[in-house]
Amino acid sequence: MDDQRLQVSRGATGQPVRRVGFPVKRAVPLVALAAAAAAVFAFGLDNYLTFEALRENRHLLTDFVAGQAILAVVLYLLIYAASTATSLPGGAILTVAGGFLFGPWLGTAYVVVAATLGATVVFLIARSTIGNILRAKAEPALRKMERGFRENALSYLLVLRLIPLFPFWLVNLAPALLGVPLRTYVIGTFLGIVPGTLVFALAGAGLGNVFDTDEGFSLASVLTPEVIAALVGLSVLSLTPVVYKKLRACG
Numbered sequence: 001m002d003d004q005r006l007q008v009s010r011g012a013t014g015q016p017v018r019r020v021g022f023p024v025k026r027a028v029p030l031v032a033l034a035a036a037a038a039a040v041f042a043f044g045l046d047n048y049l050t051f052e053a054l055r056e057n058r059h060l061l062t063d064f065v066a067g068q069a070i071l072a073v074v075l076y077l078l079i080y081a082a083s084t085a086t087s088l089p090g091g092a093i094l095t096v097a098g099g100f101l102f103g104p105w106l107g108t109a110y111v112v113v114a115a116t117l118g119a120t121v122v123f124l125i126a127r128s129t130i131g132n133i134l135r136a137k138a139e140p141a142l143r144k145m146e147r148g149f150r151e152n153a154l155s156y157l158l159v160l161r162l163i164p165l166f167p168f169w170l171v172n173l174a175p176a177l178l179g180v181p182l183r184t185y186v187i188g189t190f191l192g193i194v195p196g197t198l199v200f201a202l203a204g205a206g207l208g209n210v211f212d213t214d215e216g217f218s219l220a221s222v223l224t225p226e227v228i229a230a231l232v233g234l235s236v237l238s239l240t241p242v243v244y245k246k247l248r249a250c251g
Contacts, residue, residue: 029125037086047089049083051219054097055211065101076101077114084118088170091115092219095197099204107201108194115197116190119172124183126176146178153180154188158238161192162231164223193235199227 040046046054052060065072080094098107149156153175160171175185203222210217 026129027141030129040088041246049093051217058211061101077110080114081118084115085121091168092200095200096204099201100207104201104205108198111197112190112194115193119189120186122172129179129207150180152242153184155238155242158189158192159235161189162235164196195231
């Protein structure tokens with residue numbers, strides 16, 4: 001079989017027992033991602049994913065973007081996608097940096113493309129390794145939840161992406177374990193991260209003034225009550241199709 005390997009052994013009664021497994025080679029991409037993340041911390045590269053590092057290197061970065069615009073964009077996309085794929089905790093800083101270096105609109109576009117690409121890599125790897133195994137061994141209650149999620153996958157994905165309470169890495173993995181189609185996952189990820197990305201990119205676009213005045217800056221200050229309320233409102237709106245289906249079924 002493509003997704004699973006069925007192993008047959010003899011139980012205590014002598015009857016064949018079917019066990020679900022997968023070839024070791026399928027785990028290679030997952031191990032590679034874990035090794036890459038470990039290497040980042042081992043070599044201290046995570047120290048560059050901070051606001052202070054951005055402040056200290058601001059002139060070097062802006063000069064590089066001005067002199068090597070295309071190369072700067074390519075490197076930014078690769079770094080952001082790799083950061084997302086390895087589930088590093090510097091996504092918000094990279095998004096702010098995108099707004100600072102490229103402006104709010106281009107910065108948002110670059111982040112959305114790179115984050116969607118990195119998240120899709122994680123999704124595909126998780127689905128082809130642990131996803132199939134867990135679904136094969138799932139209890140009936142989990143299977144029922146999986147069916148319900150898949151019926152309204154796009155709406156639920158939008159909610160998970162819009163509300164900043166859910167860790168990005170967790171939302172990357174959960175749909176793979178619940179059997180969400182790739183196309184739905186990509187669309188939900190791409191659209192769902194646009195509002196939040198724009199908020200952080202807009203904050204990044206104003207970092208020049210913050211640096212010049214030596215004022216303090218924190219990511220928490222970006223998510224004001226008004227911003228959170230707007231994101232929650234969008235998430236509620238994205239549930240409209242689910243509510244409509246429920247009302248139609250009851251009617």
